[in-house]
Amino acid sequence: MKRLTLGFLLILFSITYSQIVGPKISYQESNYDFGTVNEGEVVEHNFEIYNTGGDVLRINHVRASCGCTAVKPEKDVLEPGEGTTIKVSFNTARRKGNQRKHVYVLSNDPLNPEVRLSFTANIIKGAGGEKSAAKPVLKFDKYQHNFGRVTEGEVAEWNVGFRNLGNKPLNIKEVKSSCGCAAAVVSSKSLKPGEEGKLNIKFDTKDRSGKVTRTVTVFSDDPEQPRQIITLYVAINKRKT
Numbered sequence: 001m002k003r004l005t006l007g008f009l010l011i012l013f014s015i016t017y018s019q020i021v022g023p024k025i026s027y028q029e030s031n032y033d034f035g036t037v038n039e040g041e042v043v044e045h046n047f048e049i050y051n052t053g054g055d056v057l058r059i060n061h062v063r064a065s066c067g068c069t070a071v072k073p074e075k076d077v078l079e080p081g082e083g084t085t086i087k088v089s090f091n092t093a094r095r096k097g098n099q100r101k102h103v104y105v106l107s108n109d110p111l112n113p114e115v116r117l118s119f120t121a122n123i124i125k126g127a128g129g130e131k132s133a134a135k136p137v138l139k140f141d142k143y144q145h146n147f148g149r150v151t152e153g154e155v156a157e158w159n160v161g162f163r164n165l166g167n168k169p170l171n172i173k174e175v176k177s178s179c180g181c182a183a184a185v186v187s188s189k190s191l192k193p194g195e196e197g198k199l200n201i202k203f204d205t206k207d208r209s210g211k212v213t214r215t216v217t218v219f220s221d222d223p224e225q226p227r228q229i230i231t232l233y234v235a236i237n238k239r240k241t
Contacts, residue, residue, distance in 0.1 A: 027050065059078070065102040142230075144233070162197050164195055
């Protein structure tokens with residue numbers, strides 16, 4: 001009986017230990033709805049993936065449920081606290097009606113080795129010869145940035161470009177950071193179709209140390225993706241006194 005109890009305790013300890021120090025895959029959303037889309041359009045969405053565990057997370061493979069979907073992770077090795085973006089591109093050509101597709105992310109998370117992300121869309125036949133409804137489309141050049149190693153007290157700075165890929169003026173409504181240490185300012189809050197802008201981000205490392213992950217969220221009148229997230233990483237070395 002003692003041997004059985006000891007074996008059970010060892011198994012319980014092993015599970016608890018892996019939960020504490022092992023890699024753990026997390027995500028902001030498991031499903032995204034593109035809404036109503038005209039047949040023939042190519043729509044895109046970025047799923048955010050994070051490592052909230054205590055060891056390196058390795059994304060071994062990403063696969064889609066159909067050939068109409070292209071999937072590409074920006075990074076496949078994530079340190080604790082790091083994140084990445086999985087870009088999903090859905091070509092609606094020769095499709096109609098309600099669609100539900102899945103993307104499977106396989107990793108070395110011992111408790112959740114396969115994560116399923118889903119997206120939906122209602123595809124309608126566009127009127128012959130008519131253009132798609134006018135709308136703004138916000139697109140950033142990058143959705144994450146690693147400042148690398150900096151010394152505590154320094155202010156790290158980064159500029160990322162963004163464009164209006166739509167056929168209607170784009171308006172930036174608000175820019176919010178996840179902490180007071182990151183300040184973000186756009187060069188222009190209104191872009192005409194085809195125009196470009198810059199988002200300036202300053203990260204103040206004062207009174208901080210170790211690996212830090214923060215986000216900047218941009219809210220716009222893009223009807224498909226009104227909330228877009230920029231993820232920031234920095235490793236802060238404690239300043240020597």
